[in-house]
Amino acid sequence: MTEAARTVFKGATVVDGTGAERYRADVRIADGLIAEIGQGLDAPSVVDADGLVLAPGFIDMHAHSDLALLLEPEHPAKVTQGVTCEVLGQDGLSYAPVDDTTLPALRRQLAGWNGDPEGLDWDWRDVAGYLNRIDRTGVAVNACYLVPHGTLRMLAMGWLDRPPTPAELDRMRQVLAKSLLDGAVGMSSGLSYTPGMYADTAELVELCTVVAAYGGFHAPHQRSYGAGALAGYAEMVEISRRSGCALHLTHATMNFGVNRGRAGELLELVDRALADGVDLTLDSYPYLPGSTTLAALLPSWAGEGGPDATLARLADPAQCERIRYEVEEEGSDGCHGVVADWATIHRGPYPDVPLVASGGVNAGNAAEFLTQGALAVCAGTDVVPPEAVAAGDWAEITRRARVFTEACGATFER
Numbered sequence: 001m002t003e004a005a006r007t008v009f010k011g012a013t014v015v016d017g018t019g020a021e022r023y024r025a026d027v028r029i030a031d032g033l034i035a036e037i038g039q040g041l042d043a044p045s046v047v048d049a050d051g052l053v054l055a056p057g058f059i060d061m062h063a064h065s066d067l068a069l070l071l072e073p074e075h076p077a078k079v080t081q082g083v084t085c086e087v088l089g090q091d092g093l094s095y096a097p098v099d100d101t102t103l104p105a106l107r108r109q110l111a112g113w114n115g116d117p118e119g120l121d122w123d124w125r126d127v128a129g130y131l132n133r134i135d136r137t138g139v140a141v142n143a144c145y146l147v148p149h150g151t152l153r154m155l156a157m158g159w160l161d162r163p164p165t166p167a168e169l170d171r172m173r174q175v176l177a178k179s180l181l182d183g184a185v186g187m188s189s190g191l192s193y194t195p196g197m198y199a200d201t202a203e204l205v206e207l208c209t210v211v212a213a214y215g216g217f218h219a220p221h222q223r224s225y226g227a228g229a230l231a232g233y234a235e236m237v238e239i240s241r242r243s244g245c246a247l248h249l250t251h252a253t254m255n256f257g258v259n260r261g262r263a264g265e266l267l268e269l270v271d272r273a274l275a276d277g278v279d280l281t282l283d284s285y286p287y288l289p290g291s292t293t294l295a296a297l298l299p300s301w302a303g304e305g306g307p308d309a310t311l312a313r314l315a316d317p318a319q320c321e322r323i324r325y326e327v328e329e330e331g332s333d334g335c336h337g338v339v340a341d342w343a344t345i346h347r348g349p350y351p352d353v354p355l356v357a358s359g360g361v362n363a364g365n366a367a368e369f370l371t372q373g374a375l376a377v378c379a380g381t382d383v384v385p386p387e388a389v390a391a392g393d394w395a396e397i398t399r400r401a402r403v404f405t406e407a408c409g410a411t412f413e414r
Helices: 102-109 127-137 149-157 166-181 201-213 229-243 263-275 307-315 317-330 363-371 391-398
Strands: 007-014 023-030 033-038 045-048 058-060 083-088 142-148 186-190 217-221 246-249 280-284 290-293 345-347 378-381 403-405
Touching (some): 102 149, 127 142, 142 149, 166 201, 186 201, 201 217, 217 229, 229 246
Parallel strands (some): 007 045, 083 142, 142 186, 217 246, 246 280
Antiparallel strands (some): 023 033, 290 378, 345 378
16 A cells, blocks of 8 residues: 555545435545545544545535635635635626726725735736636635626726627627636626626626637526516526526525515426526525625615715715615615615624624614715625524525535635
């Protein structure tokens, strides 16, 4: 036996990831890879795995560790949970491809998700540069990257609420194609976040056609997880049909109160798409609250023009009142067509993002958060009180084949 084959896990309960039933076995490791699975294996180093489950590394299909990997390359928060691969560039917003105008704006917009760490060398502008930076850093997990549609749109046409011109669409296609050649595995979209939410179906079909040509997949955070959830999922399936692009539905949940008990309808839509030949998978997170930026609750028109334009609208009494009405009484498109319940919205964890007051967010201090520049405050939203959600909805979705579990967060060891 060579020096490289020194470890055997004895008596482990093996879950091999194929869908087969779990079984008891010994597993021998050589050169960091699985060399043999069987009974009665031995080696100089033996790990007693009796009563423990041994499985291949987990893939987190929806992670926001885009900066966390660079800041803490050992990544214990994920490694200690068995995650060995993360898919980054999620929800249509991340840090590549960018230029010197869009990068500062994205850092500001995404501070609520990822922080905005001091001292980080932002030495990349395209996807190749970002992926090379990850490689040079020497991170503990594998990383895949999705081209963020909102970032792509911002690069081509800023925060304009209109369809792209032919020239703007061509630029998006070209930058997308280059990014896929540079190593991206597909495209994400964030259709309840500006500026991605300004895109119509036709624009997404055009871009997904490019993704399909390079063998990638589309991972959409769709337009609504609240009042328009099923229509939003149906639109994503239609985009996949028309473009021929593989589809991975991001955080496929029905956890808003208006959708209680409707998981079966989502699964029927998925089954019909699969029967029609759509290449479709989905993921879901195993908890009730969501987490996003406070600014994401605003109506889409309030975000046109970027963060400074949003702050100017909030400082104007008439426009601020219009925003308040849509968020609190009508249900804005940013809030998924559901009226915001301030009692269920709480401040997030980043100390470097400007915050005011303590405790929860309410109608009064929400405006203060935003007008003081806290557009990026991470609002942990208990979308609906836990007792109002049928636990069976989540269980019904996640017990199905072709369903992954996602973290939907940037995790650090504290």
